[in-house]
Amino acid sequence: MRIAAPFAGIEAWIFDLDNTLYPTGATIYERIGARMTAYVARATGLDLAAALELQEDYYHRYGATLAGLIQHHGVDGRDFLDDVHAVDLDCVPPDPDLAGLIARLPGRRIVFTNGARDYAERMTARLGMREVFDLHFDIEAAGFSPKPERAAFERLIAHARLDPRRCVFFEDSPRNLETAHALGFLTVLVHETGAAPDPAAAHIHHAADCLKTFLRRHVLTAPPSHETAA
Ligand SMILES: [Mg+2]
Numbered sequence: 001m002r003i004a005a006p007f008a009g010i011e012a013w014i015f016d017l018d019n020t021l022y023p024t025g026a027t028i029y030e031r032i033g034a035r036m037t038a039y040v041a042r043a044t045g046l047d048l049a050a051a052l053e054l055q056e057d058y059y060h061r062y063g064a065t066l067a068g069l070i071q072h073h074g075v076d077g078r079d080f081l082d083d084v085h086a087v088d089l090d091c092v093p094p095d096p097d098l099a100g101l102i103a104r105l106p107g108r109r110i111v112f113t114n115g116a117r118d119y120a121e122r123m124t125a126r127l128g129m130r131e132v133f134d135l136h137f138d139i140e141a142a143g144f145s146p147k148p149e150r151a152a153f154e155r156l157i158a159h160a161r162l163d164p165r166r167c168v169f170f171e172d173s174p175r176n177l178e179t180a181h182a183l184g185f186l187t188v189l190v191h192e193t194g195a196a197p198d199p200a201a202a203h204i205h206h207a208a209d210c211l212k213t214f215l216r217r218h219v220l221t222a223p224p225s226h227e228t229a230a
Contacts, residue, residue, distance in 0.1 A: 003106065004221045006186065006206070011166040013105045014156075016147075017113040017120050019172040020190045020211070022092055022127060032115075035084040036065050043073050063176070064114045064139060064146030077144045085119035089126040099129035101215040111136045112156055112169070114146040135160060147176040153183055170211065178203045188214065 003010070015021055018029050033055075041051035058068025069075035102109055109132055113120050117138035124130040137156050145151035157164060164184035171177050174197060177187040181203035188206040189197050197204045208214030 002221050004219055007168060007219050009166055010105075010168050010186065011107040012110060012160065012162050012168075013102070013107060014110045014112050014167055014169045014185075015102075016169075016171040016173070016176065016190075017111050017115060017123060020170055021098070021111070021124070021129070022095065024172075024192055028087060028089065028092055028123075031087045032084050035087065039080060039083055040065065040069065043069060043075050062146060063148050063152075066114075066139065067144065067146050067149075070144055077140060081116035081119070081138075081140065085116045087119075089122060092123070092126050094126065094128040096128050098212050098215075099127065099132055101212055101220060102129055103132040104220055105215075108134045108160070110134060110156075110160060112147070113137070114139045114152075116140065147171075147173070148179045150179055150183070153179055157183070170208075174201065174204060181205070190214075 022028075036055055037048055037052045040046065040055045041048050044051060044054065046054060054068075055065045058065045062068050062071070066075070066077060066080050069080060070077055111120050111124060111133050113136070115138060117136050117140065120136040120138055121130060124133055124136070137159065139146055139152075141159065142152040142155045145155065147153070156162065168186040168188060169177065169180040170188045170190055171180070172190045174189060177189060181187050186205055187203060188208055189204045190208050190211050191197060193209045196209070197207050206214070206218065
């Protein structure tokens with residue numbers, strides 16, 4: 001297997017989970033969001049409309065609703081994670097093609113999510129790629145510091161003993177890629193078709209509207225014909 005030039009020295013392939021390893025069309029993320037709103041309402045006594053507003057405010061301010069709930073309401077992180085991720089994954093279609101492509105990436109393969117590890121493992125199992133990943137690193141492993149906080153990345157780097165200059169991070173959130181870029185990771189924004197990033201955004205090194213196509217065309221390149229003929 002030949003790896004294309006910008007990725008040739010990569011030792012760890014790191015992937016966000018939601019809206020990166022499975023498409024935004026799946027309704028799972030919305031279902032988790034609705035459970036979060038209900039949780040915020042219970043934890044704060046707000047009605048659902050006000051809870052949704054607070055949930056979004058915390059998401060924008062901290063990178064994850066949970067970080068705000070811990071800081072301002074003393075919420076138990078484990079309890080929150082178990083509750084909001086109690087969703088049925090049946091609506092997510094398995095993706096054996098993507099599983100096969102990721103399995104061909106040489107080096108370690110890591111899921112890095114602001115969600116919970118149990119949920120991440122259930123999701124990669126559902127997608128048919130549980131076994132291709134060496135590590136599912138969640139917000140609890142990150143000490144409840146969410147991406148894009150630098151501390152979240154630093155905990156992952158320390159835990160997995162990563163050299164950021166030999167890591168690539170695939171993510172649908174541009175702001176999470178800012179931290180990755182600042183720490184020396186190569187970055188790939190996985191975005192919806194028609195939502196290409198600003199080419200001037202220095203923290204986005206590559207952009208992909210289809211992760212599978214990107215891996216096929218720009219990472220996993222076929223060996224030149226003289227090699228296959230030999
Ligand atoms: Mg995501």
